[in-house]
Amino acid sequence: MLADHGRWADPHFHVGWSGRRHDARSVRPDERSRKVTLMSDANTQKGPVSTEEEEEDWTEFADAGYGSAYDPWSDLVQAEPEESGHEQFEDDEHWDVPPAPSAAGIAHLVRIGSCDHCLTRLSGGRLAWSSAAEDGAAIRARALEAESGLTVDEAVDCCPFCENLFADLDLLVTRTVEKLAGVEFTRVQLGSHFAKDHIAEEEELRTRHGAQGSRGLKAGFVEAYADRLRVEYPGVKMVKERPQVMLLVDTLTLEVRVDIRSLFLYGRYRKLERGIPQTRWPCRACKGRGGGCESCAGSGLQYLDSVQDLIGEPLRRLFSAADTSFHGMGREDIDVRCLGSGRPFVIELKSPLKRTADHSELIELINAEAGGRVEVIGLRASKRPEVARIKQTAAEKSYTIRFSYEGDLDADEVERQVLSLAGETLYQQTPNRVSHRRADKVRERKVVSITNVVVEPPEVQLCVRAESGTYVKELIHSDEGRTTPSITERLGVPCEVLWLDVEEVHAD
Numbered sequence: 264m265l266a267d268h269g270r271w272a273d274p275h276f277h278v279g280w281s282g283r284r285h286d287a288r289s290v291r292p293d294e295r296s297r298k299v300t301l302m303s304d305a306n307t308q309k310g311p312v313s314t315e316e317e318e319e320d321w322t323e324f325a326d327a328g329y330g331s332a333y334d335p336w337s338d339l340v341q342a343e344p345e346e347s348g349h350e351q352f353e354d355d356e357h358w359d360v361p362p363a364p365s366a367a368g369i370a371h372l373v374r375i376g377s378c379d380h381c382l383t384r385l386s387g388g389r390l391a392w393s394s395a396a397e398d399g400a401a402i403r404a405r406a407l408e409a410e411s412g413l414t415v416d417e418a419v420d421c422c423p424f425c426e427n428l429f430a431d432l433d434l435l436v437t438r439t440v441e442k443l444a445g446v447e448f449t450r451v452q453l454g455s456h457f458a459k460d461h462i463a464e465e466e467e468l469r470t471r472h473g474a475q476g477s478r479g480l481k482a483g484f485v486e487a488y489a490d491r492l493r494v495e496y497p498g499v500k501m502v503k504e505r506p507q508v509m510l511l512v513d514t515l516t517l518e519v520r521v522d523i524r525s526l527f528l529y530g531r532y533r534k535l536e537r538g539i540p541q542t543r544w545p546c547r548a549c550k551g552r553g554g555g556c557e558s559c560a561g562s563g564l565q566y567l568d569s570v571q572d573l574i575g576e577p578l579r580r581l582f583s584a585a586d587t588s589f590h591g592m593g594r595e596d597i598d599v600r601c602l603g604s605g606r607p608f609v610i611e612l613k614s615p616l617k618r619t620a621d622h623s624e625l626i627e628l629i630n631a632e633a634g635g636r637v638e639v640i641g642l643r644a645s646k647r648p649e650v651a652r653i654k655q656t657a658a659e660k661s662y663t664i665r666f667s668y669e670g671d672l673d674a675d676e677v678e679r680q681v682l683s684l685a686g687e688t689l690y691q692q693t694p695n696r697v698s699h700r701r702a703d704k705v706r707e708r709k710v711v712s713i714t715n716v717v718v719e720p721p722e723v724q725l726c727v728r729a730e731s732g733t734y735v736k737e738l739i740h741s742d743e744g745r746t747t748p749s750i751t752e753r754l755g756v757p758c759e760v761l762w763l764d765v766e767e768v769h770a771d
Contacts (some may be wrong), residue, residue, distance in 0.1 A: 363387050363474040366409060372472055373406045376419030380429035384483050387474025395487060396429075424465050425480055428514055429487060435512055435519060436491045442521045443508070447618045451492070451499055452506035453485050456513045488512065505646070507618065526582060526612040528625075529645035531605030532570055533638040534595065537762075541594040542571045566597070573637040575610055577628050583616035590650045592658060593731065595765050603661075603767040605640050609650050657731035658770040659711060664763050665724040666739045670756045674718040680753040681725060684738070685713040691734050692745040708733040722761065728769075736760045 360371045364387035372382055379399025386402050407413050421427045457480070465480045478486070489501045509522040534541075544565040545551035551563035559565065575587035588611040595601050622642045629639045668677070687710050693703045711728040727735060734746065739760050741749035751758045 370406045378422035381424040385473035385477045438519045448507040450502045450507045452509045454511045523614040526615045527645040530642040531640045533605040534601040536636045540569045540597045573633045584612040585614040601765045661728045661767040665761045668758045
């Protein structure tokens, strides 16, 4: 206890993160030995400390280095500099070499192992990819003739710029031709994928040693690849927009990916039979997954036929396409016919192997196979932007509707009330029948006109022209008051739609 009290009572002993530094500087040498003795007696009980131990300065054993000349870095060994795999390109001699197209610059390109294609690309001369290898060989021969001692560095095993990629052009073209076998096309867009570090290293070397304005590796490779393809496909154009085929070369794996772009056809269709959906309707039970179920007899479809397939299947077979997508200007319900001049549509044929056909023959083929259920009018070639136009056009539509009403009403009063809705703005909350796939909100739609009202109690037939997006059935029966005003509301009795036809889509 005496040692502890003496230690903490000593005004010269400071404790903290810098305690050792303060203790060593503030305690006198004669007091330091006394404190060591007292602490040893109290804490270890091992008897008196020897004179040698009393005279030892504890700072000699401190690991912080205070009070001594201890150097914590004295045991470090200087590391040997690593050898660089590109040392031959980075020494002072090569830094001083002027770039191409100087004779010394071209000689240096030969010395560091540039291939013939890259010699042509970097030398600053007129570039013709069809003869790039021959031109490069001629440049190399002239450089070797001008400088007798010129040799290629033995440490170089491939072209430092392209890594011998141009030597694989024949292989890439062969693979391309194999993958395009049986594909009809006249417009091709080319692309390539390079490792980022390869592009960065090539650009750095090209900036040092190549002629100013020389073509970069990626652009140079694509042009050389295109030139080889022109030999295989003389009538094909290399384009940057609206290609029929896209080719992407992976320069790491030397794989060629072929993307056959979709073929688009525009036309109008007339649906002459009820009970046919516009597009494929997946089975409600299996959702079309897993090869179908018992409910759909393995078809995966709720209805075997659709406008999409009645039109698209003959086209898919004829053009050897993988599948179809159908883009219509709106859609009619499954129990509604579409008459008149038909509804505009664009059908998309995905990955077609063929692209040309007589459109009049296509119309005959579709109409013959549809058997009078669907009819196509005015088929022609189209493009992808027309799909957006079809989808975005808000066309008014004309309908013929027949409905029945309950009760004994005066025929003239019925006609007057029906005609009173012409020019009215309807407020339509999302109908119950489509609430599972439409946002629940109130839409405003205008009834443009109502004509040809024929009252045959208890049935009425009329023609309605309305804005795009009008729920016409709900105009009749009000959908439990979700559409207002309505014929049910005006007549004051329940009404039921018997049938509905789309007479015209006013798109033009």
